[in-house]
Structure formats: structure tokens, C-alpha cells
Amino acid sequence: MNMMLSKLVEGSSRCSGVLYLKRQGSWTEVDDRDWDLKLANVVCRLLDCGSVVQTFSTRDQMNWRHGLSWKVPPSCLESESRLGKCVTKRSTSPPARLGINCSGSVRLVNGTSLCSGQLKVKSDQSWSSVYEDDFDQQDAEVVCRELGCGAPSVLQGALYGDSESPMWTKEFLCEGHEAVLLDCDSSAGITHSSAKAVGLNCSEPDDLRLARGSSRCAGELEMKQMGKWNKVAPEISEWNRKMADIICGQLDCGSAVSTGSKRNDFFQVMWLMKTACLQPKNAVRECLLTTFHRSRYNVEIKCSESVRLVNGTSLCSGQLKVKSDQSWSSVYEDDFDQQDAEVVCRELGCGAPSVLQGALYGDSESPMWTKEFLCEGHEAVLLDCDSSAGITHSSAKAVGLNCSEPDDLRLARGSSRCAGELEMKQMGTWNKVAERSEWNRKMADIICGQLDCGSAVSIGSKRNDFSQVMWVMKTACLQPKNAVRECLLKTFHLSRYNVEIKCSESVRLVNGTSLCSGQLKVKSDQSWSSVYEDDFDQQDAEVVCRELGCGAPSVLQGALYGDSESPMWTKEFLCEGHEAVLLDCDSSAGITRSSAKAVGLTCSESDEVRLVDGSNHCVGRLELKHKGNWRPVDIYSWDLMSAAVVCRQLDCGSAVSIRTKDDSYHPTGWRVKTSCGPSDSTIWECVLIWPADYVKILEVTCSDFLFQPNISFATHPDGVSRAMQWGFQVLMGSEFTLSCSTLPQHPGGSFQLVVTESATPQNYTLPAVNHSAHFLFPAAGSAHRGVYRCVYHLYVFSHNLSSESQPLRLTVLASVTHLLIRLGFMVLMVVFTAVLFCYCKAKTRATPRREEANFELGHLGGANNLLGVEARAQGARQRSDGALTQPGT
Structure with a gap:
């Protein structure tokens, strides 16, 4: 979007008014929903109108043209080039139009908020920095007011970067009452003692307050926009005590003590806060959405004040x-x-x-x-x-x-203080916590930890006879180091389902890779102790794994998950294996230990997962074994990330697809809500499960669902081959074929024959015909020695998948004919050498010793060397007669 595609109209200047976009040749209003000051500031910058001062919402009943307006999603403002390219039509009744007032001739850049940064002033269509020497406190008061901010709090040169050309050439002489900076008198530029550019911090405007409370730091949250105070409505998915703490900080009121929602007798017009925007360094007013909101609930906050x-x-x-x-x-x-x-x-x-x-x-x-x-x-x-x-x-x-965290979290109506329905106390009232799709065993484990109740054994959803007022937990906020109460959303919620949790109470595993692995800790007298490796055996481990809701122990080893730490358990466990909990086992006094290592334990998963009725164990209908029963799983709330955890748990690679058949219903099944992430190792860590009737069956396909292809060897009928334990032998020159095949799953695909451990590694590719391919080699040679593998490639479910066969080693041997030829040649060479030797022996008897020596040195070279010796001997005789003639003359 640029100046030719957008404009502000119906205002006092080109930098103030209702925002219009030019689309398809006509100008149309922009819907005000989802806008805040930061987003509006982008528009001011694109229109070369300085910084945003305020936004407003207005409805035009008279000029409403069939309720048509444009919606600009916030994602469009990620870059200037996208704005105007991703807008969509919206029909309202009538549309609420977005209004923006920009500063026009001043702006602050490179700051931490809209009220801080290096000062820029516009003149003759260009923006200039201002020298520190040409600007004082009264000038700053005018700028801060012009930008809709509070009084100046910091005024310092180079506070937000060095000066840049061009620079403003005059000194401002404001008296402080002017409406805009360019209304101030000015004088000719002076000789500057400093070339620093003005950096300015304005305080936030006095447009935030807590009203109708016991002090200025307690009450109902209100914000002022366009000169009018309105209450702020909480967003059900976001508002919590952490957000309230940011409000307390902005009001200079200490920390948040509590926050909640106040219910009014009737619906009122309120502001809506974009709570995801609320961060400690952000100005609260920048997170207020432009749109009015009608609600019966508004935010109440109590701050610590001092x-x-x-x-x-x-x-x-x-x-x-x-x-x-x-x-x-x-x-x-x-x-x-x-x-x-x-x-x-x-x-x-x-x-x-x-x-x-x-x-x-x-x-x-x-x-x-x-x-x-x-x-x-x-x-x-x-x-x-x-x-x-x-x-x-x-x-x-x-x-x-x-x-410590306050005593406002408990498990009620269970068999112990570590089992039951999750409840939270707020504003002096205990309420149940509503079950939501994000809840899983990992979240429950954090609750158990906060209650000092060991590890989570199970989590479930309890159905009530009628809807009740419950608290809602922002489960994404639940992390091991966070306080649970900080994640409670301050909005009441009507629900029939609340959360039930069972914790292990007296044992837990820490620092492991899953909820069923880690270093063992045992609780006694309100403290947790590690256990010596020498005091713990396989039967003890079976009891612990069962107590934790896990399967049988698979690994038991000292120091597996870290070194021992004080305190250490002082007795030896003597479990028989049938006990319900570890502390029910007999024990004996501590022994002299050969090792000071702490027990590390890995338990298998108690509940199982499988894919059935597919071509192999990596594709098919998803079934879970829960409470001893195998049942299919419905498609509700599943995605590829959750399916990927299943594939990983089955050692089947990654998830390729999830689907359901329209007519695939099962009379009894499991309804599963998932909240799996990429780091989850088993499906049981990230699901919430309960029985359901007539579920729509979920089918999962993993990347390793392809059958392993076969590789086979065959020779021409006249060829000779020999099967060995480690591969095949084929005679050189023989014709042979290597065949790749796979069981029918999907049509098409191709086979790649890959050769390794060869003098010239290479590969060949053929399309799959009837699920097979045949690679013909007319004559075996030494280059064909090596290890062969078939790789089946298939493009399916928008993925390129492959599966590799077992290796086949091929050795090439010389043929019989080739051996006979080589043998005959070797015999002829032996006979020739013998004849030549006899001939040379006869000749040497008639020659002098010297020539004999020469012959003995030269005969090894064969017949040619012999001729050379005779020629040299003749030449020597000629030289002894004094004749210097060349051979042949």
C-alpha cells in the first residue's frame, strides 16, 4: 500500500481522518476490528504523516453502501509491501470505520515505544534531525503533547542514535503552550557546541486508571480514549495475573496481588485489550484495540501499592x-x-x-x-x-x-490430598477448573509438582449433571518454573466438564526424558531423597513403575539420570513386587554400599498404541489400550504433530497423513483431545482421553509404511552362477539379471538399483511395472563386482517416500574358456623359454670366458638380448684387428 492506494479523509488535514483503501478502482472504508495504536502507526508512516496520536472508531449510517468495508488483518502489516495485498471484504451492519490521527510534522524514531525516540521534524517533504543545542524543555513539552504523550521525562542528545543528515537549521523558541512544534517561533541557527541529535522520552499519557477501589492502586481497570473513560473487558483466552502485574507496574503501584472479572447487571460498551501485546516494556495504551466491545464483565485489579x-x-x-x-x-x-x-x-x-x-x-x-x-x-x-x-x-x-505460593490450589473429593478434582481459590472463593482441549498429563504433572505430590499418574475429565461456574486455565502458560495461579484466567466459564488428577504422592522421577523415566526420588517427612543403587533391585523397580502409572521397568542403572544428591534414603527396600506403593514394602537398615550412585529408572509406557488393519504396523486404524481395553480413536482434535508422536513411538518414522472414511464408525471407542508438541516422546504425555460411543475412526500413515522391497538374482540359461552364504558368484561374460520387487500397496513408483563397494559405484533406475523392475546385464565383467541394494521410491500423500532392501553381494569369476586360453598361453611360454635356454647353453661352450660372462648377463633378456651379445662380440674382434667398420659395411 502506498499514498496512491490509501488516504485519510473527513479530518482536519491529510494526516487525520477515516482510513480508506483504493481497491478495484474505488475507495472503500477499512473495518476497525483488530487494530491498535502500533498498527495504526504503520499507516501514518506509509502516508509520510509522522507518528500515530490516536485511533478511533466511527459508524456512518448515512453513507453505508450495502455494509461493505475492507478488513486489514494485522499480519498484512508485517511489511509495507504486503499492506493492501492481503485485505479481504467484510460486510457489517453498518461497518465500523477505522479513524486515525497522525502527528503530521513530528515523529520519534528508534525508541522503545511510541513516546520515545530520536526527534524528527518534517519540512519541505523531508525529515530532519534536530541539534541538541537548538532544543530545550519547553520545546519538548510541545512535542510530547503533539504526539498524544505525557510530559517529557528524559531529554538528552544521542539518546537514540547519532545525528544524521539532513539536520534542522534553526533553533526552536517555544513557550510551552503551542499546539504543534512548527507553531513555535524560531531563530537562525547558532554555532553548535554539540552535533548530537535530540533524543526524547515522553511519559505515557494519563489515560490508565483503577477506579472505584479502596485506593488508586485497586479497582476496576479503565482506559481513556478520545477524552472518554471506559472499562476494559477481559479476553477469556488471555487475561491472568501476569497481565495485571504489567498494569500495576505502569501505574507505579507495585505488584499485582489479585485480579478478577466483575460482573455487571447489564451489557456495557468497553475497551478490549490485546493481551498478547502486554509485555513489561510495552506501553499499555498501545495494546488497546480500537474496536468497542459490549460485555457484562470488566477487569478488576488489586496492586500491592508500596x-x-x-x-x-x-x-x-x-x-x-x-x-x-x-x-x-x-x-x-x-x-x-x-x-x-x-x-x-x-x-x-x-x-x-x-x-x-x-x-x-x-x-x-x-x-x-x-x-x-x-x-x-x-x-x-x-x-x-x-x-x-x-x-x-x-x-x-x-x-x-x-x-511460597499461597494455599489456593487443591485436589478435592479424592482418595487423598494428592488425588481428586482440581480447584483454585480466587477472591476467597473455591471453584473447579474447567477441562479444555489443551489439558494433558504433562500439565497435570506440573500441578502435582506444585502440590508437592510427586508425579502425575493420570488425568481425566469429570462430567457434571449440569453446567457450573468454573475457572479456566491458560495451559500454554503452565511451565515447571511458573506458579500455577499465574496461569489462571480471570474469567468465569460455564462448563459441565472439570479436570481430575491423580498424583503418585510419595515417589517421582526427575531429570528424565519422559514422565516414566528419571532419577528416583522418595518422599518422607516432607522432604525428597535419592535412593542408593545398592538399596534397590528389579522387584522394587516394578512397584515404582506401577505406582507411577507406567509399564514394567526396562532400564535400571545407577547414575543414569545424574549423580546422587543429599539427602539420601538410608534404608534398603525389600519389595516382593506385588505392593501397591513403594512405601508399603518392607525395608532393612542401611548396608555398607559398594556404590554411592543414585538409582536411575526407565519404565515402559503402561498404555499402548498400535495401527491395525493396514499393510504393516506403520499404517492403519489408530487404537489405544487404556485401562486394559483396546479401542479405536476418533478424529476429534488430531493433527499431524500429534500423529507424529504416534509414529515416533512405534518407530515408524514421521507422520505422512491422517484421514477418516465418511462411513467408518465404531460403536465404542476413545475420544482423545491432543495437545502434542515436537518434543513429546509418547502419546500418553499429551492426550486427554475418555470413553465415547460411535466414534469416527482415525487412520494414520507413517513414513515407514512402505514394505521393504526384495532383491533377487538370476542368470541366462547358458550362464553359470553359484549362490553363496554371503551372496552370489557369476562367471565372467555371463548374462545376468537383478530384480527388484515389493508387495502391492500403491500403484506406480520406481526402483533404484544402487551399487556400492565396487570399483565404479553407480546406480540404475527403472519404473515399477506390476510392483517390480528387472535390470539386465548382458555380460558380467570385473566392474560388476560389488554390493547391490534395491530402493523403492514412491510419491504419495504429497511426500516422497522410499524403502530399501537387504544387501546382495555379487562376485564375478573367470569362465572355463577364459581359463583354458590362459593355461595354453602359459604352457607355450614355458616351452619357448626352455628351448631358448638350451640353445644359449650350447653356444656359450665355444666362446671365451669374457663373452660367456656377457652372455650370462644378457640372456635373461630373451632372444633379442642374445642377438645383441653376438653383435657386440663381433665388433670387439674387428676392433682388435684395428678395423673401425660399422656393422653391415
Whole structure:
């Protein structure tokens, strides 16, 4: 899209108004959905109109032409060249049109937000940087206001890069009240003491607040646009406490203590937040969507106000910061104790302090808090505690604090505290957690870990008699190092299905490649211990694998998954193999150990997977064995990534296709929801499964589904060959054939005959005819020695697939005729050599010793050498007579 294809109309200038696109020769409005300030800023830049100041949405009832408008997906704005090429028609009733106001003559570039960057000013259709010497605080106030930002907070030369030509040649003389920078007076350029270009940070505008709460740091989230305050509606798929924490930071209100959704009596017009855009360094207003949204639920947030933890791994860990006089200070380790920590953790909505240590999350930074806290532990907030004058500090370390997660997660109505229905407490109310398609055993394992309940044994979905209000978990957020409560979405959800989890409770495997492998840990007295290799045998391993919901142990070896770590289990297990859990086994006092290695264990998968009714085990109907029953699997929620896990588990390569026949139903089956990723090693780690009736059967084809081709050898009827244990022998000159064939699966394809370990490695290719190909060789030669393989190639399911045969070694032997000729030639050579030897012996008896010596030296060369010796002897006799004649004269 360029200036000829887009424009802003109905505004006060060419840089303000409703956005129109020119498509198919006519100008049409742009639908306002999915737009935010950052996307609108791209349009301002393309129109050469500076930076975006604001966006707005308007409906034109009078000029609505059959509800037609253009939708511009955000992906179109990935590059300027794409904008205008991927727009689509949309009909609304009437369309909501996108309006954009751009700054026109000023912009900030290379900054971290729309309100920061190097200043650029436009004049005569070109943009110029401004010298630091020509710009002051009053000028900055005008620029920040012109850009729709707050007051200037930082003004510094070269803050966002070096100056670039062209440079503005005049000094601005603003008084501070002007509407735009170019309204200010200016003077002729001066001699500049610095050639630095102005870099400017404006604060975010005062368009974000928490209203109707107990303080400015608690209440309902509201945003101001076009001079009007509106509530913000949560997106059901996104909003959680991490998002709320970013809001608290932007309001300078510490950390998020809690967040939730407030239900109104009737639907209201609200703003919608693009929560995926919310990041700690982003301005919140840039993530507000332009479109109005009608909702009954709006966001409520409570922030800690005067304390926060920074640089930690969760919202309940980090270096302590305390706010006073609008600034945040670190606290000396010497001025803070366990009772103070208890108050801070409670103020932050976290559990009891678990770690309190100086420099745990970085070194101290100025400013530092100058008083010692004297909390008794019952205070509601840290600043309610008494304090004393600062002391001489033995350490300058800043307090680092870890609070435990609050007691707001549990498994209820199960056989123990480590089994049951998952519930979360928010705003003082316990509610079940709704089952969603993303839930799987890996996610459940994180829940078990957070509850200190070992490993996940199983996860399921419980069906209620009627729909209930439940919490929704953002499962993509669930990671081993994340707090579970940070992933709870703050929207109520009506559902009939909630999550059930069973954990192992007293054993777990850590640092393994799957949920059924790792170093063994056993729990006793609230702590987890490794087990010595000498204290654990195969029967003990069988009990552990069964307790974890896995199959029989396949590998048992010390130090398989890391070295031993303290504490270590002090007794030897004496299981008989039938026990339900490891701690039911007898044990004896510790022995003298030959090895200090910790037990590493790999269990097989308890539930099995197979492909049946196909041409081999790598293609066919998918069936899972769950709770002892083999049943087919329906196609619901499956994709190629999930099928790839099945193929990998069956050692069948990668997934080629998944499909179902329209009439392929089975009366009983498994309904499976998958959320598999590329790193999952077994299908059981990423599925949620329950019984279902009349499922539509899923068929899976893996890349190794082709049969292995056969290779065979045959010779011409007159040829001679011999089969050996390691291959075939064929006589030189014989005609022979190598044939490739495969069982019928798909028509077509080709066979490649590959030759290796040969003097000249090569390959031949023929099309497959009736699933075979025959390679004819008219005469065997030495170049045909080598190892042969048939490779069958087939293009199917949009994939190039292949399968290779076993090797066949071929040796070429000399024929009988060839042997007789060589034998005859050798006999003639022997006879000739004997005759020649006798002749030479007779001649040497009549010659002097000297000539004899010459003959003996030369006769080895054969008949030609003999003639040469006689010629030299004759020449010597002639020289003794004094005649110097040439031979033949």
C-alpha cells in the first residue's frame, strides 16, 4: 500500500481522518476490528504523516453502501509491501470505520515505544534531525503533547542514535503552550557546541486508571480514549495475573496481588485489550484495540501499592523494593528479618517466606532504604510496621526474598490430598477448573509438582449433571518454573466438564526424558531423597513403575539420570513386587554400599498404541489400550504433530497423513483431545482421553509404511552362477539379471538399483511395472563386482517416500574358456623359454670366458638380448684387428 492506494479523509488535514483503501478502482472504508495504536502507526508512516496520536472508531449510517468495508488483518502489516495485498471484504451492519490521527510534522524514531525516540521534524517533504543545542524543555513539552504523550521525562542528545543528515537549521523558541512544534517561533541557527541529535522520552499519557477501589492502586481497570473513560473487558483466552502485574507496574503501584472479572447487571460498551501485546516494556495504551466491545464483565485489579519484588522467577520472588516519596528503594539485609518477610509476603498475596537472603536477586542499587523495619508479623502492610534509625551495616547486600505460593490450589473429593478434582481459590472463593482441549498429563504433572505430590499418574475429565461456574486455565502458560495461579484466567466459564488428577504422592522421577523415566526420588517427612543403587533391585523397580502409572521397568542403572544428591534414603527396600506403593514394602537398615550412585529408572509406557488393519504396523486404524481395553480413536482434535508422536513411538518414522472414511464408525471407542508438541516422546504425555460411543475412526500413515522391497538374482540359461552364504558368484561374460520387487500397496513408483563397494559405484533406475523392475546385464565383467541394494521410491500423500532392501553381494569369476586360453598361453611360454635356454647353453661352450660372462648377463633378456651379445662380440674382434667398420659395411 502506498499514498496512491490509501488516504485519510473527513479530518482536519491529510494526516487525520477515516482510513480508506483504493481497491478495484474505488475507495472503500477499512473495518476497525483488530487494530491498535502500533498498527495504526504503520499507516501514518506509509502516508509520510509522522507518528500515530490516536485511533478511533466511527459508524456512518448515512453513507453505508450495502455494509461493505475492507478488513486489514494485522499480519498484512508485517511489511509495507504486503499492506493492501492481503485485505479481504467484510460486510457489517453498518461497518465500523477505522479513524486515525497522525502527528503530521513530528515523529520519534528508534525508541522503545511510541513516546520515545530520536526527534524528527518534517519540512519541505523531508525529515530532519534536530541539534541538541537548538532544543530545550519547553520545546519538548510541545512535542510530547503533539504526539498524544505525557510530559517529557528524559531529554538528552544521542539518546537514540547519532545525528544524521539532513539536520534542522534553526533553533526552536517555544513557550510551552503551542499546539504543534512548527507553531513555535524560531531563530537562525547558532554555532553548535554539540552535533548530537535530540533524543526524547515522553511519559505515557494519563489515560490508565483503577477506579472505584479502596485506593488508586485497586479497582476496576479503565482506559481513556478520545477524552472518554471506559472499562476494559477481559479476553477469556488471555487475561491472568501476569497481565495485571504489567498494569500495576505502569501505574507505579507495585505488584499485582489479585485480579478478577466483575460482573455487571447489564451489557456495557468497553475497551478490549490485546493481551498478547502486554509485555513489561510495552506501553499499555498501545495494546488497546480500537474496536468497542459490549460485555457484562470488566477487569478488576488489586496492586500491592508500596512493595514489590523485582528480577525474580515468579510474582512471589525477587529483590525487595519499597516505595516512599514517589521513589523505590532497595532494603539492606541487616534491616530486614523473618517477621518483616512474613508481612511482605502476605501483602503481596503470597504464602509464607521460604527463602530470605541478601543479594539473592542481584546487588543493591541506589537509593537504599535508610531505616530498620521492626515488624511483629501481624501487620497488613510493611509500611504499617515500626522502624528505627538506620544502623551501621555489616553488609551492603540488598534483601532477596522467596515467598511460597499461597494455599489456593487443591485436589478435592479424592482418595487423598494428592488425588481428586482440581480447584483454585480466587477472591476467597473455591471453584473447579474447567477441562479444555489443551489439558494433558504433562500439565497435570506440573500441578502435582506444585502440590508437592510427586508425579502425575493420570488425568481425566469429570462430567457434571449440569453446567457450573468454573475457572479456566491458560495451559500454554503452565511451565515447571511458573506458579500455577499465574496461569489462571480471570474469567468465569460455564462448563459441565472439570479436570481430575491423580498424583503418585510419595515417589517421582526427575531429570528424565519422559514422565516414566528419571532419577528416583522418595518422599518422607516432607522432604525428597535419592535412593542408593545398592538399596534397590528389579522387584522394587516394578512397584515404582506401577505406582507411577507406567509399564514394567526396562532400564535400571545407577547414575543414569545424574549423580546422587543429599539427602539420601538410608534404608534398603525389600519389595516382593506385588505392593501397591513403594512405601508399603518392607525395608532393612542401611548396608555398607559398594556404590554411592543414585538409582536411575526407565519404565515402559503402561498404555499402548498400535495401527491395525493396514499393510504393516506403520499404517492403519489408530487404537489405544487404556485401562486394559483396546479401542479405536476418533478424529476429534488430531493433527499431524500429534500423529507424529504416534509414529515416533512405534518407530515408524514421521507422520505422512491422517484421514477418516465418511462411513467408518465404531460403536465404542476413545475420544482423545491432543495437545502434542515436537518434543513429546509418547502419546500418553499429551492426550486427554475418555470413553465415547460411535466414534469416527482415525487412520494414520507413517513414513515407514512402505514394505521393504526384495532383491533377487538370476542368470541366462547358458550362464553359470553359484549362490553363496554371503551372496552370489557369476562367471565372467555371463548374462545376468537383478530384480527388484515389493508387495502391492500403491500403484506406480520406481526402483533404484544402487551399487556400492565396487570399483565404479553407480546406480540404475527403472519404473515399477506390476510392483517390480528387472535390470539386465548382458555380460558380467570385473566392474560388476560389488554390493547391490534395491530402493523403492514412491510419491504419495504429497511426500516422497522410499524403502530399501537387504544387501546382495555379487562376485564375478573367470569362465572355463577364459581359463583354458590362459593355461595354453602359459604352457607355450614355458616351452619357448626352455628351448631358448638350451640353445644359449650350447653356444656359450665355444666362446671365451669374457663373452660367456656377457652372455650370462644378457640372456635373461630373451632372444633379442642374445642377438645383441653376438653383435657386440663381433665388433670387439674387428676392433682388435684395428678395423673401425660399422656393422653391415
